Amino acid sequence: MKKFKSLKTLLSALTLCAILSTPAFAGDYTVVSGDSLYKIGKVFNTSANDILATNNLKGASIYPGQVLKVPCDTYTIKSGDSLYLIAKKYGITLYDLRKANNKWDNNIYPGQVLNLPKINSNTGSTEPTTKPIVNYTEADLDLLARLVTAEAQNQPYSAQVGVAAVVLNRIKSSQFPNTISSVIYEKSYGYYQFTPVANGWINKPSNATAKKAAKEALYGSDPSKGALFYFDDSTTNKWLWSKPITARIGNMVFVK
CATH class of the missing domain: 1.10.10.2520 (Cell wall hydrolase SleB, domain 1)
Structure with missing residues (x-):
């Protein structure tokens, strides 16, 4: 009985390790013209190979309109939000937020879900970029x-x-x-x-x-x-x- 418990504990530990070591892909990214796995990987702080494997792609070819799983947290828009305020709250640039969602206008609505690029609470990966692109007074x-x-x-x-x-x-x-x-x-x-x-x-x-x-x-x-x-x-x-x-x-x- 003790051996069984030890084996069960070991299997549980191995399962937990496997879960923790697997990248968490929580966001959906819609491919646009000009995209590549490399470019998308740069946006979400991951590699082209990880995206390739996670989405079970046979090759690096992707097409506009294709939806890919990417590693990031997401944010559900609330009344009073703006893209600028969301970016500032999470310490990312507005450009990165727009790029991660292919969102180049300012029209958002409560309930809409946005990808938060370079932020992943499951893996502890963050890349805060709150500095302006030009220093100013x-x-x-x-x-x-x-x-x-x-x-x-x-x-x-x-x-x-x-x-x-x-x-x-x-x-x-x-x-x-x-x-x-x-x-x-x-x-x-x-x-x-x-x-x-x-x-x-x-x-x-x-x-x-x-x-x-x-x-x-x-x-x-x-x-x-x-x-x-x-x-x-x-x-x-x-x-x-x-x-x-x-x-x-x-x-x-x-x-x-």
């Missing part, structure tokens, strides 16, 4: 929000985030200055880069929505998809229209 945030207000206050919210993102994209580019204020106040061939600086609208107070949009861009959101310029679709500037379009939101056109 309150004065920088206010200046960026004033630019957003002047340029896009009558445009959709995602367009406002896009305007702020263009400034940050310029900072990351070797073609432009490397601070928020120097990008916004830059002159090229004797002309200011941004119309509100030239006409003085940059000095008008920002609104709350613009400040929120500016902060969202600072923490990784980029509806402009890497754009370095933006303009109203009524412009006749051939040079701007000749550039590759990355996004169109409302009346705003974003280009590289």
Whole structure:
């Protein structure tokens, strides 16, 4: 009887070890065009081989619309939530949250379930990324929000985030200055880069929505998809229209 109990205990321990050593795949990820197992693995802090094995895939080929099990916790949206607040609460970038859910607009609803990338309470794996993509002061945030207000206050919210993102994209580019204020106040061939600086609208107070949009861009959101310029679709500037379009939101056109 003692031997039986010992064997039973051993088997239970082995079973528990097997459970604990197996990655927990709790999220559903829908494949989009351009995805690969490697890219998806980077989003969820796992390997392509783990996704391959867990989903019983015969090869690395995947297709848009395919649903894969991925390792992450999930979050059920509650009334009053926003993508920005959820990302901030869990210490992940807004960009990572959007990427993990292929969610590039801000429309969410109570009861909707989101993947939380790089967070897995079952395996203890976390990768907090709460730092902004560009260091900034309150004065920088206010200046960026004033630019957003002047340029896009009558445009959709995602367009406002896009305007702020263009400034940050310029900072990351070797073609432009490397601070928020120097990008916004830059002159090229004797002309200011941004119309509100030239006409003085940059000095008008920002609104709350613009400040929120500016902060969202600072923490990784980029509806402009890497754009370095933006303009109203009524412009006749051939040079701007000749550039590759990355996004169109409302009346705003974003280009590289």
